[in-house]
Amino acid sequence: MAFPQQRLRRTRRTSALRSLVRETELSPQDFMYPMFVASGQEVDNEIPSMPGIRQMSINNAVAEAKRAHSLGIPGVLLFGIPESKDEAASGAYDPEGVIQLAVRAIKDAVPELLVVTDVCLCEYMSHGHCGVVDAERGEIMNDVSLELLARTAVSHAEAGADVVAPSDMMDGRVAALRADLDREGFEHTPILSYASKYASSFYGPFRDAAESAPEFGDRRGYQMDPANAREALREVGLDVEEGADMIMVKPALPYLDILRRVRETTDLPLAAYNVSGEFSMIKAAAEKGWLDEQSAVLEAMTGIKRAGAEVIFSYHAPDVARWLS
């Protein structure tokens, strides 16, 4: 009995042949590194639920951004932890806010490093929701939120952000950001839209890191139901029509089918966000000696790329870049 392709049998492959026929190859250039920038001086707080990840004041964030750049990582994604929060999320669009200052400092120190900013209100709202809340009805006010989000994006662009990334999931936000960016002279600033962002338990450690857990209720009113796939494609379609330049699927590992389907429906660059809980799971198992960290991480990242992501946002980025070099 003759087997087709028997000369490529896995038992016979040399390592050169294995790498010749390998379909997916990771590179440091596939990665973007999310960072938490805190207001204040000399802040360097390890986040207990995210081993190795820290809240850093701007001076330390600049040093960490330099390290990422020297490892061959093309860019960072910035989240801000402001000094104080209020009901209007005023820290989000303050020209002297923590993110605006951090963007300037990082672009000054490492101009070639891409700086992407997360555009959301939850870290700046006293109640921790991603939009403005109507206190009487306890509801998110979509359209009022859009104005603040667009203002936030413009302030990031003014500070020098290369790309703005809205993660709030309000309806119509890509169009709102695009209109204000264009009007203010930032018609060349691309929008990376978290087009399909699920209401996920895997954001738990992030909410410790960004101090952004909602005080009441949850985010299921605006983030997507994990049970829905076709809805993700509709969300992507809308964001593309509204002018998104890149698309994000988030989280990554429990949603690889979504990544694949989005890859097949749009030609825009596609990113996946390997979120905090996905990171912490592997870290925790590795600390217990239950998993080999390096091989587990590389396997997970390869899976995300194989599913269709050309950019992977991951807290593992510096480790991966080190292991690959």
Ligand code: PBG
């Ligand atoms: C803000 C935002 C969240 C994440 C990214 N942007 C948290 C949330 O929606 O609760 C999660 C990222 C992660 O878990 O690493 N809206």
